[in-house]
Amino acid sequence: MRKITLGSGLRVLVSLALFEAAWPSAAHAAGRIVYVDATTGNDANDCLAQTRACKTIQRGAAVVRGGDQMIVGPGTYFEFPVFQNLGSSATSPVWIKALTPGTARISGMWKEAALGQVSWRDDGGGVYSAAHGPALFAANNGTYLFRFLTVAELRNASALTTAGAVRTPPYGFAYEGGRISVKLPGSVNPNGQPILFSPPSWSEPYAHVMKVLGSPYVIVDGLVIEGSGTYCLQFSQDSTFPTVRNTKFEYCREGMQLPNNSLVEWSEYTYPGYYNFAEQVRVLNGGLRVWDLAKSYAPEQYFEGELADTYGAGAASRNCEFRYNFLHETMDGEGLGQFEYSESHHNVYMRNYDDHNELESNEGNPARELRLHDSLFLSTGLISHQEATLTGPQYVYRNVYYWYDNHSSVNWTVLKTKASNATGGLFFYHNLFWVESAELFWQEESRQYLHFRNNILIFSHNKNSVTPTTLDADYNLLVNDTDKSFLYGAHGSYLGTSNSSLRLLNVAGLDFGIQAGSSAENRGVALPGFNDGAPGGPDIGPFETGFDPGGNWPRPRVTTYTTTPPERWNGGTQPPDTTPPGTPQNLRRGDTIP
Numbered sequence: 019m020r021k022i023t024l025g026s027g028l029r030v031l032v033s034l035a036l037f038e039a040a041w042p043s044a045a046h047a048a049g050r051i052v053y054v055d056a057t058t059g060n061d062a063n064d065c066l067a068q069t070r071a072c073k074t075i076q077r078g079a080a081v082v083r084g085g086d087q088m089i090v091g092p093g094t095y096f097e098f099p100v101f102q103n104l105g106s107s108a109t110s111p112v113w114i115k116a117l118t119p120g121t122a123r124i125s126g127m128w129k130e131a132a133l134g135q136v137s138w139r140d141d142g143g144g145v146y147s148a149a150h151g152p153a154l155f156a157a158n159n160g161t162y163l164f165r166f167l168t169v170a171e172l173r174n175a176s177a178l179t180t181a182g183a184v185r186t187p188p189y190g191f192a193y194e195g196g197r198i199s200v201k202l203p204g205s206v207n208p209n210g211q212p213i214l215f216s217p218p219s220w221s222e223p224y225a226h227v228m229k230v231l232g233s234p235y236v237i238v239d240g241l242v243i244e245g246s247g248t249y250c251l252q253f254s255q256d257s258t259f260p261t262v263r264n265t266k267f268e269y270c271r272e273g274m275q276l277p278n279n280s281l282v283e284w285s286e287y288t289y290p291g292y293y294n295f296a297e298q299v300r301v302l303n304g305g306l307r308v309w310d311l312a313k314s315y316a317p318e319q320y321f322e323g324e325l326a327d328t329y330g331a332g333a334a335s336r337n338c339e340f341r342y343n344f345l346h347e348t349m350d351g352e353g354l355g356q357f358e359y360s361e362s363h364h365n366v367y368m369r370n371y372d373d374h375n376e377l378e379s380n381e382g383n384p385a386r387e388l389r390l391h392d393s394l395f396l397s398t399g400l401i402s403h404q405e406a407t408l409t410g411p412q413y414v415y416r417n418v419y420y421w422y423d424n425h426s427s428v429n430w431t432v433l434k435t436k437a438s439n440a441t442g443g444l445f446f447y448h449n450l451f452w453v454e455s456a457e458l459f460w461q462e463e464s465r466q467y468l469h470f471r472n473n474i475l476i477f478s479h480n481k482n483s484v485t486p487t488t489l490d491a492d493y494n495l496l497v498n499d500t501d502k503s504f505l506y507g508a509h510g511s512y513l514g515t516s517n518s519s520l521r522l523l524n525v526a527g528l529d530f531g532i533q534a535g536s537s538a539e540n541r542g543v544a545l546p547g548f549n550d551g552a553p554g555g556p557d558i559g560p561f562e563t564g565f566d567p568g569g570n571w572p573r574p575r576v577t578t579y580t581t582t583p584p585e586r587w588n589g590g591t592q593p594p595d596t597t598p599p600g601t602p603q604n605l606r607r608g609d610t611i612p
Contacts (some may be wrong), residue, residue, distance in 0.1 A: 049083070049084065049085025049086040049087065049110065050066060050083075050085075050086045050087075051066070051086070051087045051088075051089055052065045052066065052072075052078050052081050052082050052086055052087065052088045052089070053065055053066070053067065053068050053070070053071035053072070053078075053088075053089050053091070054071055054072055054073070054074070054075055054077070054078040054088060054089070054090045054091060054095075055068075055071035055072075055073065055091035055093070056073060056091060056092070056093025056094065056095055057091065057092070057093055058071060058091075059071035059072045059073035059074075059091070060072065060073055061073045061074055061077040064081070065077065065078050065081045066081070071091065074095065074097055074099075075088075075090060075095050075097060075099040075124065075228075076097055076098075076099040076100070078090075078099075079099050079100060079101045079102075082101065082104055082112055082114075083104055083105050083106075083112075084104055084105035084106040084107055084110035084111075084112060085106075085109075085110035085111070085112070086112055086113075087112075087113045087114075087115065088112070088113070088114045088115070089115060089116075089117050090114070090115065090116050090117060090122040090241065091117050091121075091122065092116075092117065092118065092121035092122060093121075093122065093123070094123045094125050094132075095122070095123065095124050095125065096125050096127070096129040096132070097124065098126065098223065098224065098226070098227055098228070098229075099124065099228050099229075100228075100229045100231065101114070101228075101229065101230045101231070101233055101236065102229075102230075102231040102232055102233065103231070103232045103233060104232075104233040104236065105233075106233045106234060106235045106236055107234065107235055108234075108235055108259070108586075110235075111235035111236065111237055111584075111586055111587055112233065112235070112236045112237065113237040113239060113584065113587060114236065114237065114238050114239065114241070115237070115238075115239035115240050115241075116239065116240030116241050116264075118240070119239070119240030119264045119579045120240065120242060120264075120266065120577065120579070122240065122241050122242065123241070123242040123243075123244060124227055124228055124241060124242070124243045124244070125227070125243075125244050125245055126216065126217055126224055126227040126243075126244065126245035126246050126247075126250070127214045127215060127216055127244060127245035127269075128150060128153070128214075128215040131148075131150075131212075131213045131214070131215050132212055132213065132214055132215075133212060134209075134210045134211055134212045134213075136148050136208075136209075136213075137209065138200070138207070138208045138209050140207075141169075141173075141199065143173050143201075143205075144173075144201050144202075144205025145169065145172060145173050145199050145200070145201050146199065146200055146201075146207070146208050146209075147169075147197040147198065147199040147200070148197060148198055149196060149197050150196075150197065150198045150215070151193075151196075151217075151218065152193040152198075152218040153165070153191070153193060153198060153215035153216055153217065153218060154216045154217065154218055154219050154247055154271065155214070155215075155216040155245070155269045155289065156190075156191045156200070156213060156214060156215050156216070157213070157214045157269070157290065157291050158200075158202055158203075158208075158211060158212070158213045158214070159211075159212065160290055160291050161189075161202075161203060161291050161294070161295075162289065162290070162291035162292045162294065162295040163189065163190045163191050163200065163202075163213075164181070164186055164187070164189075164190040164191075164295065164311065165190060165191055165192065165193075165316070166181060166190050166191070166192040167181075167192065167315070167316070167317070168192060168194060169192045169194045169199045171192065172190055172191065172192040172199055172201050173201070175187070175188045175189065175190060175201060176188040181311060181315050182310065182311070182314060182315040183310070184299065184303060184307045184310050184311050184315065185299070185302040185303050185307075186299060186302070186311070187203075187295065187298045187299070187302070188201070188203075189201045189202055189203045189204075189205075191215070198215060200213060214244070214245065214269065215245075216244075216245040216246065216247065216269050217245065217246065217247040218247050219247045219248070219271060220247055220248055221247055221248075224246075224247060225246065225247045225248035225249065226246060226248060226249045226250075226251075226252040227243050227244070227245065227246045227249070227250045227251065227270075228243055228250065228251050228252070229251075229252045229253075229254075230251075230252070230253045230254065230257045230260065231254045231257060232254060232256055232257065233257050234256070234257055234258045234259050234260075235258075235259045235260070235586060236253070236257060236260050236261075237260070237261040237262075237263070237584045237586065237587060238251065238260070238261070238262045238263070238265055239261075239262075239263050239264050239265070239584065240263075240264040240265065240579065241264075241265050241266075242265070242266045242268065243265065243266070243267055243268070243270065244267070244268040244269050244270070245268070245269050245270070246269075246270045246271060246272070247271060248271055248272055249270070249271075249272045249273070249274060249275045249327070250267045250270035250272070250273055250274065251265075251267070251273065251274045251275075252274070252275045253274070253275060253276055253277050253280070254277065255277045255278075255329060255333070255335075256277070257277055258277045258278045258279050258280075259278075259279045259280070259586060260276065260277065260280050260281070261280075261281045261282075261283075261584050261585070261586050262274065262280070262281070262282045262283075262285055263281075263282070263283045263284050263285060263580060263584065264284050264285065264579045264580060265285045265286075266285065266286040266287075266288070266577065267285070267286065267287045267288070267325070268288055268289070268290060269289055269290075270287070270323070271321075271322075271323040272323040272324065272325075272326070272327045273285075273287045273323075273324070273325040273326055274325065274326045274327070275326070275327050275328070275329070276326050276327070276328065276335055276338060276357075277329075277335050278335050278336050278337055278338070279336070279337045279338065280326075280335065280338040280339070281338070281339050281341075281585065281586070282325070282326060282338075282339070282340045282341075282343060283339075283340075283341045283342050283343065283580065284342045284343065284573075284578060284579060284580040285325075285343050285344075286343065286344045286345070286346075286577055287324070287325040287343070287344075287345045287346075287348060287351065287352075288344075288345070288346050288347045288348060289347050289348055290347065291347070292308075292347040292348065292369075292371075293346075293347045293369050295308070296308045296369070296371060296425065297425075299311070300424065300425065306371070306398065306424075306425050308349075308371050309349075309371055309372060312349050312371070312372070313372070321348070321349030321350070321372070322349070322350065323348075323349075323350060324345075324348070324350040324351060324352050324353040324373075324376065325340070325343065325345055325351065325352045325353070326338075326340070326352070326353060326356070326357075327353060327356055328356040328357055328379075328381065328383070329381070330381055331381045331382040331383060332382075332383065333381075333383075334356060334357055334358045334379060334381070334383035334384075334385075335356075335357050335358075335360075336357065336358050336359045336360065337359050337360060338357045338360040339360065339361055339362070339363075340352065340354070340360075340361070340362040340363075340365065341362070341363050341364050341365065342364050342365065342572070342573045342578075342580070343365045343366075343573075344365070344366050344368075344573065344574075344575065344576075344577070344578070345365065345366070345367050345368070345370060345374070346366070346367070346368040346369050346370070346575075347368075347369055347370075348369075348370050348371070349370065349371050349372045349373075350370060350372050350373045350376060351367045351370035351373065351374045351375060351399060352365070352367070352374070352375045352376070353375075353376045353379075353380075354375055354376070354377055354385075354388055354390060355376050355377040355378040355379045355383075355385040355388065355402075355403070355405070355408070356376075356379050356380075356381065356383065356385075357385075357388070358383065358384070358385065358386045358387060358388070359386065359387045359388075360387075360388060360389075361388065361389035361390070361391070362375065362388075362389070362390050362391075362393070363389070363390070363391045363392045363393060363572075364392050364393060364572040364573055365393045365394075365572070365573070366393070366394045366396070366572065366573055366574075366575050367393065367394070367395045367396065367399055368395075368396040368397055368399075368422075368575060369396070369397045369398055369399070369425060370398065370399035371398050371399065371425075372399070372400070373399055373400045373401070373402045373434070374395045374399035374400060374401060375390055375395075375399075375401050375402070376402045377390065377401065377402060377403045377408075377412055377414075378402060378403055378404055378405035378408050378437065379405060379407070379408075380405075382405075382407050383407070384407055384408065384409035384410075385403075385405070385408050385409065385410070385412065386409050386410060386411070386442065387410075387411065387412075387442075388410075388412045388413070389412075389413045389415075390412070390413070390414045390415075390417065391413070391414070391415045391416050391417060392415075392416045392417065392560075392572055393417050393418075393572060394417070394418050394420070394528070394571065394572055395417060395418065395419040395420070396420055396422040396528075396575075397421070397422040397423050397425045398425045400431060400432060400433065400434050401414065401419070401432065401433050401434070402433075402434040403433070403434065403435050403436075403437045403440065403444055403464070404434045404435065404436035404437055404461075405436075405437060406437075406438050406439055407439060408437040408439060408440050409439065409440065409441060409442050410437075410440045410441065410442030410443050410444060410467070411442035411443045411444070411445065412440075412442070412443075412444050412445065413445045413447065414444070414445065414446050414447075414449065415445070415446070415447035415448050415449060415548055415560075416447070416448045416449065416548075416560040416561075417449045417450070417560060418449070418450045418452075418530050418560055419432060419449065419450065419451045419452065419453070420450070420452050420453075420528070420530075421452060421453045421454045421456075430456060430457060430460075431456055431457040431458070431459065431460040432451055432453055432456050432457065432458050432459070433446075433458060433459040433460065434459075434460050434461075435459045435460060435461055435464035435465075435467075435468060436460065436461040436463065436464060437463075437464045437467060438463050438464070440464065440467035441467070443467055443469055444464070444467050444468050444469065445469045445471075446468070446469065446470045446471070446473055447471050447472055447473070447545055447548050447549075448471075448472045448473065448542070448545075448548065448549065448556075448558070448559060448560050449473045449474070449559075449560060450473070450474045450476075450530055450559050450560050451473065451474070451475050451476065452474075452476040453476070453477055453478070453481075454477075454478045454479065455477070455478060455479040455481060456477070456481055457481050457482050458475065458477070458481065458482045458505070459482070465488070465489055466488075468489060468490060468491075469490045469491075470489070470490065470491040470492070470494055470505075470507075471491075471492060471493050471494070471542070471543055471545060472493050472494065472542040472543060472545070472549070472556060472557075472558045472559070473494045473495075473558070473559070474494070474495045474497075474520065474538060474558055474559045475494055475495065475496045475497070475498070475505055475506070476496075476497040476498075476517055477496075477497070477498045477499075478499075479499065481498075482502065482505065488504075489504050489505070491504060491505055491506065491507045491510070492506075492507030492508060492509050492510060492543070493506075493507060493509045493510050493541065493542050493543045493558065494506040494507060494510040494558065495510055495511055495513055495520070495537065495538060495541070495558050495559075496510065496511070496512050496513060497513045497514070497515065497516065497517045497520075498512075498515070499515050509543065510541075510558075511537065511541070513537060519536070519537040520532060520536050520537055520538055520559075521533040521534075521535055521536040521537075522536075523566060524569070527569040528569050528571075529566065529567060529568055529569050529571070530559075530560065530561065530567065530571075531561045531564075531565055531566045531567050532557065532559060532561060532563050533563070533564075534563055534564065536557070536563060538557050538558040538559045538563075539554075539557050539563045540554050540555040540556075540557060540563075541557065541558045542555065542556035542557055542558045543556065544556060
């Protein structure tokens with residue numbers, strides 16, 4: 019039996035054909051269907067029948083009103099659509115959906131380059147250039163193209179040439195003198211080649227690919243949105259209660275800007291090809307160095323972004339939920355700390371080269387009442403709580419953090435806990451932290467706010483030496499080459515250097531359930547609201563004995579879509595948040611803050 023679970027259970031996935039047939043009849047009755055088709059559409063049409071589809075999403079946006087559905091046909095739409103003042107509401111939401119999920123792409127990339135229509139000038143040495151403005155990210159046929167600071171560095175790029183002090187692959191791009199220069203793998207001629215170039219960073223009019231303004235209760239479903247200098251999808255603060263699902267964000271500095279009461283599910287955030295680039299850099303340098311390229315080499319931090327962002331200081335969005343998402347091949351995966359009174363759960367984070375999840379705000383918001391739970395963290399990436407204004411409380415529970423591959427063998431810490439004012443506390447319950455060689459936490463100043471219960475800690479090499487600082491840790495199990503009682507407490511245990519007594523089901527298959535007779539069985543402490551009803555007493559770790567999460571827990575590590583109709587369609591709503599700041603409240607899925 020599993021420990022306490024949230025009200026949002028794993029969705030049943032069925033065929034895409036059913037997805038297309040799953041529109042509830044009540045939704046059809048609520049409004050019209052607006053059709054957009056990049057191939058057969060014409061913007062002179064009224065868009066209200068498949069045979070009269072419009073060609074662009076922006077034309078469809080001018081037709082949509084409260085209660086309508088917009089069905090977007092397959093194709094790539096090189097445009098920056100704005101949905102504004104739609105008249106949508108709790109009883110008349112607007113549903114913007116792909117006819118087949120993943121086949122309708124809204125692109126902020128340089129159109130002519132993406133279509134292979136640019137005339138590139140041969141500048142010699144495998145370098146070609148064309149007149150254009152600056153770009154932030156680039157890729158060619160799935161290969162990530164690193165941005166060099168000068169054309170000279172690009173020209174001289176080879177497996178033995180460095181960018182700063184880091185060896186890089188012998189290809190990439192640069193911007194200089196009003197021209198973009200590119201050098202493809204093997205010095206291939208780029209003429210006729212599709213190459214993706216995003217807009218520059220933080221600049222209008224191309225900072226946001228798609229906007230929703232003055233329109234609450236909008237559902238975005240099944241789209242692919244790519245190539246932004248800032249946000250791929252931006253909701254204004256008055257566009258509350260949005261739902262974003264089955265949506266893939268590619269090469270987006272920030273996936274979204276979200277208002278209060280946002281729901282994001284079964285979506286994906288990634289920079290395709292970045293893992294292969296990082297692996298080449300690792301091999302060339304004898305260790306993972308992409309962090310240095312992203313944070314030290316460049317004059318600005320190109321990759322400082324994540325799946326979702328809130329607004330400025332004092333305007334943290336509330337009551338938001340992120341679930342069943344897949345965040346991979348990025349620098350920062352998720353920024354839950356940008357929000358308040360919110361939760362993130364049942365997500366997979368893999369190969370996010372700075373932080374998997376940032377539980378602090380870079381806007382100076384207190385990051386209060388946050389829950390991160392039932393998620394899988396694989397390879398590199400940290401859980402970060404570092405900001406002087408962080409207040410808390412924050413709860414991190416029932417997660418698995420696993421080192422996974424060579425990219426993780428150089429991790430210096432698992433938790434960045436440089437939070438000098440987390441007076442509400444940082445609570446770690448029922449987690450599995452398994453790393454090859456890393457610190458568990460960083461910075462002495464945060465120790466007084468850390469609370470560890472019912473965790474399994476596995477460190478293959480000696481890290482986190484005994485410290486005079488008192489740590490509130492108990493009922494934890496430790497596997498390490500050195501006994502460190504301060505990590506497991508009076509009621510915990512040191513298991514030596516072997517994890518065999520834990521009796522984990524199938525680590526190689528990423529199945530971290532425990533079998534009967536495990537040293538974790540019935541060894542935990544009761545934590546009301548976190549392990550109620552555990553048979554025989556709570557076990558230590560994220561799963562109760564006998565529960566088999568399987569190798570696809572908590573969601574598949576591939577692009578996956580849900581076919582369940584949106585919760586908010588046809589009037590499914592949450593009441594507005596009127597809780598005074600700092601007051602504990604029930605979060606959306608029925609999990610109560612103790």
